[in-house]
Amino acid sequence: MNEREAIQGVLEKVVNLDIDGVTGQVSAALKAGADPRNVLNDGLSAGMRLVGDRFQSGEYFLTELLLAGEVMKAGLVPLEPLLVNTDIQGKGTVVLATVKGDIHDLGKNLVGMMLSAAGFEVIDLGSDVASQRIVEAVRKHQAKIVALSMLLTPMVISLRSAVEEITMAGLRDQVKIIIGGACTTPVLAKELGCDAHGEDAMAAVYLCEKFV
């Protein structure tokens, strides 16, 4: 097996959700002489992107997406020590949160997982996050994008507050704000002065890639 075939094998392990086989395949790719960065980008991350595409097309469901995240984690085990000292250029930092008053985090976590797989540094603030914490995180991490999740309709008020606080802090020009979650719509995004609305986790990845 040459280097290229081995990396393709990693991609296939991810797409086929083979959690038992992925670690061995990554090790095999490294043994075949593959650069760890290529294993990450062309194997694991490319596989996650295909998983995301299958999710969007309705072939895969949440269960498969969650499992793919675990496959990715298993695949990273032999890679991480080798990646520590490399000069991987990330795509930028995304501050991620479910807004104040809303405790749902499943969708947000999926977005975080897919963004990480796509090469973004994700600062996940968790759920039920106050606007001020979002502002602080944007400042501290010099984030390019803020991704906000909301599942409960009454929490529009928190979403509005987050956008206003970012604006009042003078950070609005430096970040793009995207929103997602069951109760969000493109119309709501426009009304609140956000930059975009993402329908699902993959849409969030596409939007972030568009904005960096």
Added chain:
Amino acid sequence: MTSIERVNSLLNRQKLDRVPFFPFSLGFSAKNVGYPVGSVYSEPVRSFDAQLWTQQMYGHDQYPFFGSAVYGTSEFGGEVEFPIGDSIQSPRSVRYPVQSLKDIDKLRLLDPQAAGNLPKALEFSKMQESHGGLISLVVGGVFTTAGNICDIRNLCMWIAREPETVHRVVQLAADHILSAARLWVKIFGTQRLLVQIWEPTAANSIISPRTFEEFVLPYQQKLHQEILGLSVKHILCHICGEQNKNLPLWSQVPMGDPGIVSLGQQVSIADGIKYFGEKNIIAGNLDTSLIANAAANEVYEAAKKCILAGKDAPSGYILMTACETPSSTPPYNFYMLTKAINDFGFYD
């Protein structure tokens, strides 16, 4: 017709004056009468009063009921937090009974008289009984209950990795629900009993129809057969969220004579009628986000559209929200729903 007469006529396949209206308004009712939102899920007396008074005020037809979407967590020994203040709408699971595979063997069926929120639900049903309306037992569907036992994230992971474990938890959920139904039948009889089963977690935004077919359908089917076998006449099954790909499978689940199938906004009333309407009453599917956030005239038009789409369903139709009416819904928007019913819901 009074609300009770209207609903009874519908359940007995008799003629009724107009389309009944079920607003699924728990938190909204609490706020409407000045109670904390959390009280409607945790305090039977306040919950009953808030819903009854709101029903009287707006003239809707849904008799008070007691339940939440986290069914299963506390009933198997976990911990639920009820909304504090008005900013969070729903109860949430804060400690699942099963957090890892090693906890599975510790799972036991608890006596339904003492399990989780069921003692409060019993107290609530005694009030329903003395007031003369429908007596309801509200439970989760088998998959939702299983997800509330071991966290939906674990459940999804184990579908691929530990399928036998998932089968085991789902079976346990079904056994528990049946034991609760048996208790309600024993105490209240079946004449006025409506078993409400809420199933949001089996939605296609979470699982595939193939997963549904393997891990949900056989258990849900058997559970409904067994509940109906207790002489329960009607099951209200809330098929919450995006379930379009599951509809052919759900149509194999008996709901009663007639049952009530309640739809999320993602499933059209036309599809609901197609799959369930011959045998069952169709209820739905007003978009709750719209009710809470849109202008009053848009809410009125949306309700009108639903009424006209469902009014002539073969076994009847209930105007119902697609899920719980948000507690933040403007009262005037809520009034628009009753206005639409009065303007378009009457039969000749």
